[in-house]
Amino acid sequence: MTAKRDVSLTVNGVAYSASVEPRMTLVDLLRGELGLTGTHVGCEHGVCGACTILLNGQAVRSCIMLAVQADGAELMTVEGLSEDGQLHPIQQAFVGQRGLQCGFCTPGFLMSVYELLQHNPAPGDDEIKEALGGELCRCTGYQSILRSVRDAAARLRGEVPAAATEGEA
Amino acid sequence: MTPDLPKSLSDLPVTAPKWVGKPVNRIEDPMLVTGRVEFIDNLTMPGMLHCAILHSPYPHAKINGIDVTAAESLPGVVAIVTGEDAERWSRVGYTSPEGWGTHCMATDKVRFAGEPVAAVAAVSRYVAEDALELIDVDYEPLPVIVDAHAALEPDSPRIFEEHDSNVMYQRDFKWGDVDGAFAAADHTYTERFRWHRVGANPIETFGVISQWNPISETLTCHGSFQTPAFMALGRAAMHRLPTNKVRAIGQPHGGSFGGKGGGRGIDITALLSRKAGGQPVKWIEDRLEYLSAGGGQAWDRFYEASLAVNDDGTVTGLRVKLLDDLGATGEGFGATGAAKPMASFTGCYAIPNAEYDLTIVATNKLPASPYRGMGPPPHNFVLEQMMDIAARDLGVDPAEFRCRNFIPSDQFPYTIASGNEYDSGDYDAAMKKLLEMADYDALRAEQEQARSEGRLRGIGIVSTIEPGVFDWNAYAVIGQKGVGVPEGVSVSIGNTGKIIVRVGFPLEGQGQYTVAAQLLADYFAVDIGDVEVVAQDSLSAPTNFGPGGSRLAVALTGAVLGAAGKIRDKFVRVAAKLFEVQPEDIELMDGKLRVRGVAGGAQLTVGQAAGILIHRTDLLPDGMEPGAEATFVWSSPDRVPPDDDGRVKSYLTAAYACHLVVVDVDPETGKTEILKYVIVDDCGTRLNPANVEGMIDGAVAQGVGAALLEEYVYDEDGQLLTGTFMDYLLPTIHEVPATEKAALVTPSPFTPLGAKGAGESAIHTTPAAIMCAINDALLPLATRATEVPATPNRLWTLLQAAKQP
Amino acid sequence: MKPAQFDYADPRSVEDAVALLQQHGADAKILAGGQSLVPLLNMRLARPAVIIDVGKLRDLDYIRDDGDALVIGALTTQRSVERSELVAREHPLLAATTRYIAHPQIRNRGTFGGSIAHADPAAECPALAVALDMQITVVGPGGARVIAAADFFVTYLTTSLEQDEILTDVRVPKLTPGTGWSIQEVARRHGDFAMAGAICTLTLERGRCAAARIALFGVGAVPVRAPEAEQTIIGQEPNAALFEEAGARASAEISEPLADIHGSSEFRRHLAGVMTQRALTEAFSRAEAR
Incomplete structure (x- = not known):
């Protein structure tokens, strides 16, 4: 057996350490070893984006990264978004604008949106598309996701949220 | 006894519905956006092993032997199964058409690349995959058939030796006087079309944890099952178990679209668990497995279609000849997709004579699966192209041509040539609204301008039916006997008026739990948060099927309102006894039971009435069963088996949509850009309009994928060339257009509250619309795109050929 | 998996x-x-x-202004290049090219040196290396040596790096005054590998094209220059007909493009010409504007 390696990292502000085979992917560490199952696996070859997390503040694919590569890193996953039972404004926007259906890809979208809005509090549609072009959703057709991101940006800027769901009186 | 179900929103026992018909937020979503939903791969169990499956690299080969000894001795490996174990403990799988099935793992030979040959259960997926590399299979390659036409040749190698050809099904359906219509027509048009394989590809693949209990001889499976009860039934048959010995627990799952697949995975993990002495075994299908060996491939079709048309633009006959390449077996209900087009064969049009010459053939490709729409999307693409071909030849505007042939709004319910009955609609109104919204005349003027500048601008206008609320009788002709698809729920109300509704299907993404909660919240005038939806396993839930065939919102509405009605009837009798009046004098309105027509009189709340039924049985009318709960099982009324010509009243509802698409085809790169997309649709009463809109947007995206991007490509040796997401191209946020939408509401006279099936949605329409737009763009070059998807390479090739003198 | x-x-x-x-x-x-x-x-x-x-070799993560070139450490992420103010100011073509690489989530991890060492012929960075004559520094047991981009890419996913050498930095020459640039590619979806792409630079002097460089990607086993197409326009007064001719030349002079399910060899050859024409057209307009 290949020697295991110790990995220490912080996820959502909590310090973890684990001893892993070098071949273990980061997402398998998060889900299987640390029990953080909010991050999902959709393709394991870096295309679908379901496994997107923040690594030192940047959105990355956790399925095409080895756990050992994250040694010493600060990670954030979907579990770190809401606090004290309160949805994060991005989550509120996705609920209010119907930015999800089955919800499987959603954690990846949320993390990519989080990174986008950190850098760009008022993105235009082209910028939103550029940020989310690497996140696949098979349910929504993306239109409600675009609305969600616009709404999330507005919420984070402290503006009044848009009228809840499209078509609502 | 069937209670009287409310036919419209105004029949609900509430002054004004607060929830039903409103775009209320989904109760499912807070859990989903926080990553707290228990998808199958989140689940772990004590002693759980991980399965990896060895798939055949050969599309067609004899298996001379399998040596697993090296794999067995790898540390961490607990059990290995092969076809021998499948033969010992399970049966050949059920198929339609009948008699084209195999075991869950290959026994004598493999019939497609990707067919499971062996499987390992080990302490981790990593170790299980290591073990696969140590299994030695002695394959003897056989001649491969990939081409559907070649498979029809008498001397073609056989996929199944016991059959005397590869033809799985052949029948020429004729309805009306088709030959007469074509003989008498002023014009006839014929064209061939090719639709390549596409498929569901939910972002979550299939997954399962199976556990065999060697003492009780029971099988328990947790999994991402679209229809747990139906899955359990299949597993019982497969593993020769009594139906009450298989418990299927549907986990919430990340989409299905009919193409979740997984039957073989459940069976293989069940065998592994049995071999491992009862340890639970998890298998999470990976994406490569999904693409090459899962439930993701549908509709591999060669069409020839003809239209008979009179000078005045009346279409009098439609002929469709279909060669459907189903792949290696008849498992997984793929063939239903060839039968379903009969439910809306002539589309929105009053075409009295029709013929469907259907051949289903086996090849060495992955067995085809269902996919959202279940077969009509390619058929609609063909029909709508034919309508455009005829319109152009007659010099009639395509929208006008369709209007001339629409079933008139005063003719509903209307029985189409193939026997199905459409419930209601106003197609003309939808088309007019569409053209008005799109500013059609201006679009045509812009097109003229674009053409004069040498650009290839096209406008596609189509109208299609979405058959809703499927019935098994629709598929009887290809071997799925049965009438009715019962959907049951049980509802109970506690003594504080809090409501529980128990259903048999897991979360899948369509928002049906929200619909159930909306219905009960209005029925008993409580807050939507006072309704809890609980999913039950296959041994606990009432008789049910779950989502499929655009049915669940309607069926669930029937079941929920039926159960609610039964509880109301008990409440009414309790109140009548208490108030010393006759039951017919009591009404439930706005959550109160009161004497009809008496203002300010005595009344009972729902909670009080429930409390009496639970805690004061002394107050109940004689003989009344205690408890404020009821189960109701709903199924479509008035369904019967098909007649001798295959005509059948099958799908209960006929939603419809008109789409208008504007595209530019880049003549230099062959790339299609969607510039404008307008939709008018009518699915009757909208129980939750935001749910419906979400379905439309999502189905448009899948339609864009089918029309422009997605295709399973096999080489001539039967190897899949699109085995990753780098090559099987799902649309991204960049490729899917924004849509402008409007709704008409023509309630169904046949369903509770007048709702129609709406889940499959725009997948029926979008591919046809985009292809019509592309062909409108190509019109000046006198060429025609008849192959889907219309890739840049294909369109460029057409343009090159058109340029040749 | x-x-x-x-x-x-x-x-x-x-x-x-x-x-x-x-x-x-x-x-x-x-x-x-x-x-x-x-x-x-x-x-x-x-x-x-x-x-x-090599992820812990953090001292290979830098972008340095070296006068007539930018020097980029091998471990600098594509995202860092994309977001660098220095790159935006000194090398807009480099910044633009980086934005064509896949998606932000990939660029956040993918390194500039890695994309060159990986040598995917459909990728953007190797083509840019060829277009700009980047100098690639590699270190082996005997120390460092510099390889010109033209000599670096050998065939599909194969470079002239020796087994025991590691790429450490890349020197990216800046564009000279009066030079316009363009990157054009056509992919099935936004962010996919190109079916064909072209990177062009075009230098104007007194209304004539003094220099031109055309690098094509997605059309062969390595990114390639199109010297005949370049010669077509050098010394000429640029115009639409000339760019069309250059595109046709580029299309004709490349060797047999690799076919796959997304594009036949013939189609890719054609696209290479179209992309060349479009890139030259845009590069010219940028050159005029400078």
Whole structure:
């Protein structure tokens, strides 16, 4: 057996350490070893984006990264978004604008949106598309996701949220 | 006894519905956006092993032997199964058409690349995959058939030796006087079309944890099952178990679209668990497995279609000849997709004579699966192209041509040539609204301008039916006997008026739990948060099927309102006894039971009435069963088996949509850009309009994928060339257009509250619309795109050929 | 879809990395950002016995202004290049090219050196290297040497890096005054590898094209220059007809493009010409504007 390696990292502000085979992917560490199952696996070859997390503040694919590569890193996953039972404004926007259906890809979208809005509090549609072009959703057709991101940006800027769901009186 | 179900929103026992018909937020979503939903791969169990499956690299080969000894001795490996174990403990799988099935793992030979040959259960997926590399299979390659036409040749190698050809099904359906219509027509048009394989590809693949209990001889499976009860039934048959010995627990799952697949995975993990002495075994299908060996491939079709048309633009006959390449077996209900087009064969049009010459053939490709729409999307693409071909030849505007042939709004319910009955609609109104919204005349003027500048601008206008609320009788002709698809729920109300509704299907993404909660919240005038939806396993839930065939919102509405009605009837009798009046004098309105027509009189709340039924049985009318709960099982009324010509009243509802698409085809790169997309649709009463809109947007995206991007490509040796997401191209946020939408509401006279099936949605329409737009763009070059998807390479090739003198 | 076993080393210096490469030879594979390698590991299409993770060589993460060129450390992420103010100011073509690479989530991990060392002929960075004559510094047991981009790409996913050498930095020449640029590509979807692409620079002097460079990608085993097409316009007064002719030349002079399910050889050849024409047209308009 290949020697295991110790990995220490912080996820959502909590310090973890684990001893892993070098071949273990980061997402398998998060889900299987640390029990953080909010991050999902959709393709394991870096295309679908379901496994997107923040690594030192940047959105990355956790399925095409080895756990050992994250040694010493600060990670954030979907579990770190809401606090004290309160949805994060991005989550509120996705609920209010119907930015999800089955919800499987959603954690990846949320993390990519989080990174986008950190850098760009008022993105235009082209910028939103550029940020989310690497996140696949098979349910929504993306239109409600675009609305969600616009709404999330507005919420984070402290503006009044848009009228809840499209078509609502 | 069937209670009287409310036919419209105004029949609900509430002054004004607060929830039903409103775009209320989904109760499912807070859990989903926080990553707290228990998808199958989140689940772990004590002693759980991980399965990896060895798939055949050969599309067609004899298996001379399998040596697993090296794999067995790898540390961490607990059990290995092969076809021998499948033969010992399970049966050949059920198929339609009948008699084209195999075991869950290959026994004598493999019939497609990707067919499971062996499987390992080990302490981790990593170790299980290591073990696969140590299994030695002695394959003897056989001649491969990939081409559907070649498979029809008498001397073609056989996929199944016991059959005397590869033809799985052949029948020429004729309805009306088709030959007469074509003989008498002023014009006839014929064209061939090719639709390549596409498929569901939910972002979550299939997954399962199976556990065999060697003492009780029971099988328990947790999994991402679209229809747990139906899955359990299949597993019982497969593993020769009594139906009450298989418990299927549907986990919430990340989409299905009919193409979740997984039957073989459940069976293989069940065998592994049995071999491992009862340890639970998890298998999470990976994406490569999904693409090459899962439930993701549908509709591999060669069409020839003809239209008979009179000078005045009346279409009098439609002929469709279909060669459907189903792949290696008849498992997984793929063939239903060839039968379903009969439910809306002539589309929105009053075409009295029709013929469907259907051949289903086996090849060495992955067995085809269902996919959202279940077969009509390619058929609609063909029909709508034919309508455009005829319109152009007659010099009639395509929208006008369709209007001339629409079933008139005063003719509903209307029985189409193939026997199905459409419930209601106003197609003309939808088309007019569409053209008005799109500013059609201006679009045509812009097109003229674009053409004069040498650009290839096209406008596609189509109208299609979405058959809703499927019935098994629709598929009887290809071997799925049965009438009715019962959907049951049980509802109970506690003594504080809090409501529980128990259903048999897991979360899948369509928002049906929200619909159930909306219905009960209005029925008993409580807050939507006072309704809890609980999913039950296959041994606990009432008789049910779950989502499929655009049915669940309607069926669930029937079941929920039926159960609610039964509880109301008990409440009414309790109140009548208490108030010393006759039951017919009591009404439930706005959550109160009161004497009809008496203002300010005595009344009972729902909670009080429930409390009496639970805690004061002394107050109940004689003989009344205690408890404020009821189960109701709903199924479509008035369904019967098909007649001798295959005509059948099958799908209960006929939603419809008109789409208008504007595209530019880049003549230099062959790339299609969607510039404008307008939709008018009518699915009757909208129980939750935001749910419906979400379905439309999502189905448009899948339609864009089918029309422009997605295709399973096999080489001539039967190897899949699109085995990753780098090559099987799902649309991204960049490729899917924004849509402008409007709704008409023509309630169904046949369903509770007048709702129609709406889940499959725009997948029926979008591919046809985009292809019509592309062909409108190509019109000046006198060429025609008849192959889907219309890739840049294909369109460029057409343009090159058109340029040749 | 889990990687096979491998041994793992994470050297802290270039010297240590080279020593490990020497020790393990062909059994070893360097892991930088991993955006190309890890998918191959997951699919078990790559089966190295040893992974040498150079991720801890943080001193290879920099972008430096070196007068007539930018020097980029091998481990600088594509995202850092994309977002660099220095790059935006001094090398807009480099910034623009980076934005064509896949998606932000990939660029956040993918490294500039890695994309060049990976040598995918459909990728943008290798083509830019060829277009600009980048100088690629590699370090081996005998020290550093510099390889010109034209000599670096050997064939599909293969470079002239020796088994025991590691790419450490890339020198990216700046565009000279009066030079316009363009990158054009056509892919099935936004962010996909190109079916064909062209990177062009065009230098104007007194209304004539004094210099031109055309590099094509997605059309062969390596990114290629199109010298005949370049000669078509050099010395000429640029105009639409000339760009069309140059496109036709580019299309004709490339050797047989690789066909795949997304594009036949013939189609890619055609697209290479179209992309060349479009890139020259845009480069010219930028040159005029400068």
